Every structure is written in C-alpha cells, then in structure tokens.
Amino acid sequence: MSIENRLSQLGVTxxxxxxxxxxxxxYVQSGDLVFVSGQISNDENGLILGKLGATMDVAEGAAAARRCAINLLAQVKAACGGDLDRLERVIKLTGFVNSTADFTDQPKVINGASDFLVEALGDAGRHSRSAxxxxxxxxxxxxxIEGIFQIR
Incomplete structure (x- = not known):
C-alpha cells in the first residue's frame, strides 16, 4: 500500500x-539522505502555541508533535518531487519541547511524532531520537522537530 493511501486511511492529508x-x-539532500529543517507545531488553524508544564499538558504536547511529524512528511514529499513512496525510512528525529524548567516528560511529548510515524510507515517509521x-x-x-530521512 502506498504511503499516501496509508495516510488517507489514518485521516491525514x-x-x-x-x-x-x-x-x-x-531541506537538504545529500546522497540518499534528506535533512529536514525544524518544523514547528501548526495545523490548519494556525500555530500551536504553549509551554509544557504551564499552559499545556502532555497529551496536548503530543498532538502538537504529531503535527510536526505531518509537516516533516510534507517536506520529504517535496524533496521526493511529490512521490512520497520514495521514502525508505526515518533515520532520526530531534524534538524540542517548549517547557518549564521542572517539566521532565519531553520524551512523552515527542512520542506524538514517533508514534504517528510508526503508525503511518510501519517499521520504516522506527528511528533514533532525541527529545x-x-x-x-x-x-x-x-x-x-527536525528529521533525517532516507529516500530512493
């Protein structure tokens, strides 16, 4: 099944x-790797603003991270000339969480992106990561979130 069809089944355009x-x-392509610049949390309603540990909870942060992953895939699709099926795998994500000094659940927030990529891409979505x-x-x-992707 194509990646676009899988995304459609997940309700993602x-x-x-x-x-x-x-x-x-x-993004910058070097060989078969695409390095995607940081994608900020936004959706069809605009920017997803907030600070984890103050104005947002983990679930809201994870939803924001999911939106970053969707934007990362949009950049990969552009890097692939519109053919997202050229994506071989996600190599690495680096996630930055706007959070208070005492907030320690950054990994749970970035799981919003990681879980989405595995759901959408299967094993090709498994990656190394920093949060x-x-x-x-x-x-x-x-x-x-910024990312490194391998393409054909």
Whole structure:
C-alpha cells in the first residue's frame, strides 16, 4: 500500500510543504539522505502555541508533535518531487519541547511524532531520537522537530 493511501486511511492529508520562515532552506539532500529543517507545531488553524508544564499538558504536547511529524512528511514529499513512496525510512528525529524548567516528560511529548510515524510507515517509521527541553521556541510554539530521512 502506498504511503499516501496509508495516510488517507489514518485521516491525514499532507499540507503543502511549509516555506522557510528565515534565511535557510526547508531541506537538504545529500546522497540518499534528506535533512529536514525544524518544523514547528501548526495545523490548519494556525500555530500551536504553549509551554509544557504551564499552559499545556502532555497529551496536548503530543498532538502538537504529531503535527510536526505531518509537516516533516510534507517536506520529504517535496524533496521526493511529490512521490512520497520514495521514502525508505526515518533515520532520526530531534524534538524540542517548549517547557518549564521542572517539566521532565519531553520524551512523552515527542512520542506524538514517533508514534504517528510508526503508525503511518510501519517499521520504516522506527528511528533514533532525541527529545530535549527548550526555554522558548520560535513564535511561542509548543514543539519543533527536525528529521533525517532516507529516500530512493
């Protein structure tokens, strides 16, 4: 089954790949690897703002991280010339969580992205990962995630 069909079964339609917000490119391809710049938490309603441990709980943060993963896949699709089936596997995610100094559940928040990628891609979605706290993120978003992907 194609990746796009699997996403459709999950009720997910990939947005157009978001344009960069500053002086950088959204992704760089080197050989069969695609390095995707950090994707911030946003959806069809706009930015997902908040600070874990203050204004958001883990479930809300995980939902924001899931949206970051959807945006990552949109960038990979763009890198693949629109053919997401060229995606071989997710190599690594680095997740940044806008959180208070005493919040320690960053891994549970980033699980929102990891769980989604495994659900959508099966074993090809399993990846290495870091989940770290940030005192603040661009525009006040809750989560930002960057990724490395292998393509054909």
């Amino acid at each position: 990939l947005p157009d790949a978001p344009a960069p917000a500053a002086n950088y490119v959204p 770290v706290s940030a005192a603040a993120l661009p525009l006040g978003v809750a989560v930002e």
